[in-house]
Amino acid sequence: MSKGISERIAEWVVQTQYEDLPRRVVEEAKNQILSVIAAVHAGHFSDSGRTVSKTVKEWGGDKEATMIPSGERVSLHNAIYANAALSMALDYDDYLFAAHTGHSAVLATLALAEHLGASGKDFLLAQVLANEVGGRLGASAISGPLNGQMWSFVHLVNGAVVAGKLLGLDAPQIQSAIGIALSQPNFPLRAGFFASDAKILLASMTAPVGVQAAQLAANGLRGFPSILEGEDGFDRVFATQPLPGAFEGFGKVWLTDTLSYKLYPGCAYLGTTIDCILSLQRQHSIDAKKVKAVHVAAGPITLAMEAMSAKYLHGSDSLPVTLNFSLGYSVAAALIDKELTARQFMRERIKDAATWDLAKRVVLTLDETAGQRMRERSLVKTVSDDHGERYDLNLANADLTSFRMSFGSRVRIELEDGRTFEAEQEVPFGAMGRPFDDRRKCVEDKFRRETRYTLRKEKMERAVDMVLHLEQANSAQLREVVRLCCSERS
Helix, strand or coil, X not given: CCCCHHHHHHXXXXXXXXXXXXXXXXXXXXXXXXXXXXXXXXXXXXXXXXXXXXXXXXXXXXXXXECCCCCCEXXXXXXXXXXXXXXXXXXXXXXXXXXXXXXXXCHHHHHHHHHHCCCHHHHHHHHXXXXXXXXXXXXHCCCCCCCHHHCCHHHHHHHHHHXXXXXXCCHHHHHHHHHHXXXXXXXXXXXXXXXXXXXXXXXXXXXXXXHHHHHHHHCCCCCCCCCCCCCCCHHHHHCCCCCHHHHCCCCCCCHHHHCEECCCCCCHHHHHHHHHHHHHHHHHCCXXXXXXXXXXXXXXXXXXXHHHHHCCCCHHHCCHHHHCCCHHHHHHHHHHHCCCCHHHHCHHHHCCHHHHHHHCCEEEEECHHHHHHHHHHCCCEEEEECCEEEEEXXXXXXXXXXXXXXXXXXXXXXXXXXXXXXXXXXXXXXXXXXXXXXXXXXXXXXXXXXXXXXXXXXXXXXXXXXXXXXXXXXXXXXXXXXXXXXXXXX
C-alpha cells in the first residue's frame, strides 16, 4: 500500500538533516529571519500590535521565551502568540509559493529554539522544513475559497513540524502531530480579515496550537493519520479541486528558493505599483498637489484584492488592515510622503484629507498582458480535458531556477500642467526573480530601517552579523540573537 501524504511528510521531516539543505536555501532562510524580525519591530508600534503585546503580558505564565522587541519573558506559547501578531500587524511579512510562512516558520521556531536550547543549525533546519511543508499545504488548497494570509491553517502544520523536529519526535508522532493540528483548521471570514484588527491574530491563533499538537503527540495523543487526503480530510473541505502533486518533490524541490520580501507594509500585489510610484517620485520630484490622476494597470489578482477590500473602506476612519489592501490609499500616501512605511498606517496619518482626495484620482484597470505573464510563469497550470478545465500542479520535478513573482504593474502619473510620467515593473523589489544579492541587501536595509527606533546601532549590526552566520551559533549564541533583537529600554 502506498504511503499517505502525512506519513511521507513525517518521515521526510525526521530523516532530513541540516547537511541535506542546499547552501542557497540556508542563505535564503537567513533573509527570511531578518525580514520577519523587521516586521515584528514595525508591528510593535502599531495600535493593534501594542494592544496585543499589552494583553499577552497580562496573561503571565512561566518565563520560557521572549517577546520581541520588548524583551519580556513569557510562556512559550504566549511568546509565539505575541510575536506572530506583531509580524502580521502591518502585512509586512515575507511570502513564498504558495503561502505566507514566516510568522510560524521563523517565530515559532525562534521561541522553541530559545526555550529548548537549540543551535543555529537546528533553528535553520526546522525553519526550512516548515517553509517546505507549509508552502505545499497552501498550494494544495489553491483552488479553494481562501488565499494568501487567509490560509492560516498553514501555521497549524508549521507549528507541528518545527516542534516535532526540535523535540526529536519520531515519524509516527509527527504524523499524529499533523493530524491533531489539522483536526480543527481555521477558516477566516473576509469581514474579519479585511475590516478588523483581529486579522493580525491569524498566525497567533494557529501557530501555538500546532506546537501544542506536537507536545500532545509526544505524550501519546494520536491524530488521524490521513488528515490531508482522507475521505473526510483537509483536501475535501479546503480545496475545490485537491492537488496532491503539491506534496511531491520533498528534498529535491525547495520552495524556500521562492521566498520574497516586502519592502512596504501591505499586500504583495501592490508592491510593483509602489515601486513605480516611488521611482518616479525620486526621478521627477513630483508635487503631489499638482497630480491630476494616477493610472495603474495591473493583473487580475490586484484588482480582486482591491475589490474585496473596497467595501470595507470608510475614508479617514478606515483601519490599517483595510488600507494594507487599498491601492488608492497606498499610492496617494506614497506620492505625498515620498515613502510607504509603517508611519503611513498610523491613526493620525490616515485622517489626512489630502491623501483621500488624491486617492480618489487613482484609477485601476486590468492589464491583460500582466495577467497573461502571471499565468505563464505560475507553477499551477490550467489544463483542459474531457471533463473541462482543471488545475494541474506537480512539484516532483518543478524547475524553480527561473521562477519569478510576476505581479506586473504599469503606472502613469498625469500632472495638471499636462506632463506625464510613466513606469512599468513586473517583479517587486525584494521578490524572487531579482538577483540574490539584491534581495539580501533589501532585507538587511529593511532590518536596519525598522529596528533603528529600538536598537542601538552596535546591537543592530551585531544582530545582522549573527543571523548571517547563524549556522555557526551554539544555543547560548542563539539566545544572544534574541536578546540583540530586543530594546534596552524594556
